Amino acid sequence: MTAVAAAGLPTARHDLGILGGRGPLCEQLALALTRPPHRLAPTADPAAAGAAADPLADDDLQAALYALYELHHGGLDGVAGGWEVEPSLLAVRRRLEATFEGWLHEQVPLDPVAPVDVGAALWELTRQPAGPSLSRWALDHGDLGHARELAVHRSAYQLKEADPHTFAMLHVAGGALEAMTTIQFDEYGEGRDRDRHARLFADSLAGLGLDPTYGAYLPLIPAVTLATGNLFSLLSLHRRLRGAVVGHLAGFEMNSVVPMRRYSAWHGALGFGADVRRFYDVHVVADESHQHIAADELAASFALDEPQLAAWVPWGARVLSVVEARFAGRVLDAWQAGRSSLRAPLTPMR
Numbered sequence: 001m002t003a004v005a006a007a008g009l010p011t012a013r014h015d016l017g018i019l020g021g022r023g024p025l026c027e028q029l030a031l032a033l034t035r036p037p038h039r040l041a042p043t044a045d046p047a048a049a050g051a052a053a054d055p056l057a058d059d060d061l062q063a064a065l066y067a068l069y070e071l072h073h074g075g076l077d078g079v080a081g082g083w084e085v086e087p088s089l090l091a092v093r094r095r096l097e098a099t100f101e102g103w104l105h106e107q108v109p110l111d112p113v114a115p116v117d118v119g120a121a122l123w124e125l126t127r128q129p130a131g132p133s134l135s136r137w138a139l140d141h142g143d144l145g146h147a148r149e150l151a152v153h154r155s156a157y158q159l160k161e162a163d164p165h166t167f168a169m170l171h172v173a174g175g176a177l178e179a180m181t182t183i184q185f186d187e188y189g190e191g192r193d194r195d196r197h198a199r200l201f202a203d204s205l206a207g208l209g210l211d212p213t214y215g216a217y218l219p220l221i222p223a224v225t226l227a228t229g230n231l232f233s234l235l236s237l238h239r240r241l242r243g244a245v246v247g248h249l250a251g252f253e254m255n256s257v258v259p260m261r262r263y264s265a266w267h268g269a270l271g272f273g274a275d276v277r278r279f280y281d282v283h284v285v286a287d288e289s290h291q292h293i294a295a296d297e298l299a300a301s302f303a304l305d306e307p308q309l310a311a312w313v314p315w316g317a318r319v320l321s322v323v324e325a326r327f328a329g330r331v332l333d334a335w336q337a338g339r340s341s342l343r344a345p346l347t348p349m350r
């Protein structure tokens with residue numbers, strides 16, 4: 001058992017450091033959030049924040065949005081409670097979300113689908129290549145440095161794995177809620193803290209010689225990675241997007257078995273044991289079952305219960321693929337060019 005597993009996850013270190021060096025909006029938010037909740041001046045919401053040409057590559061937008069979402073999760077050290085419901089701050093968040101969501105709709109049209117065909121549509125999407133395979137490249141070419149960088153990228157979400165989708169449980173009912181509860185129960189270790197998937201990822205980080213503290217590496221994580229986590233929160237927090245978050249969760253569960261198996265094999269080839277590989281091995285087993293629950297029970301039940309939202313289910317799965325493909329492409333471009341995929345290189349493992 002690792003020290004992390006024995007002592008519990010370390011104290012959160014999500015703080016305003018994520019906003020440093022990102023851009024003018026982040027700078028203004030960092031200054032405002034050190035004070036008690038108050039109405040933000042208009043200068044805290046520059047016009048540029050709503051007009052990003054490429055939201056997935058915009059560090060200012062994605063870091064600001066991630067920080068604002070974090071106020072609804074574990075909070076930010078040094079930020080007073082109450083900011084998450086301050087109307088002027090919510091207005092900033094809404095404009096950032098509108099830019100992000102608008103880009104998603106430009107990339108992925110909302111195509112009609114019959115409610116009875118939603119499950120089949122999701123299975124069809126799994127057979128369509130979404131972009132470059134990061135797991136395949138890692139298994140064939142990845143070294144220790146790549147493994148550590150990938151873990152840092154994924155830490156932004158994996159250390160709070162399942163939490164955003166838990167918000168979505170408030171927005172579904174009937175068979176969809178039953179299926180989502182089944183999936184989430186597994187994600188949280190079936191009630192055993194030591195088996196929570198977030199804890200298993202913390203163990204993996206520690207085994208790789210990395211800091212397993214929640215939020216420790218956020219300043220190093222680029223916009224395109226933060227966007228993968230922001231997509232979870234965007235779809236989960238808004239009831240109007242409940243069809244999309246059902247598709248997002250289904251897409252996540254239906255496309256993870258093969259990559260997780262490759263990542264486990266990769267870390268084994270690098271000489272790592274169960275402390276690092278268990279996170280991946282658990283997902284191979286769990287998601288083999290979850291993919292069928294997600295498509296045939298969660299998504300199918302939701303579409304039949306709310307047929308007017310059926311088209312949103314495959315849309316949620318497709319936007320997940322688009323955002324993940326951009327992430328994978330950015331990381332692979334850097335690695336194939338022989339440079340770090342992070343905002344600054346990691347220190348070598350001792």
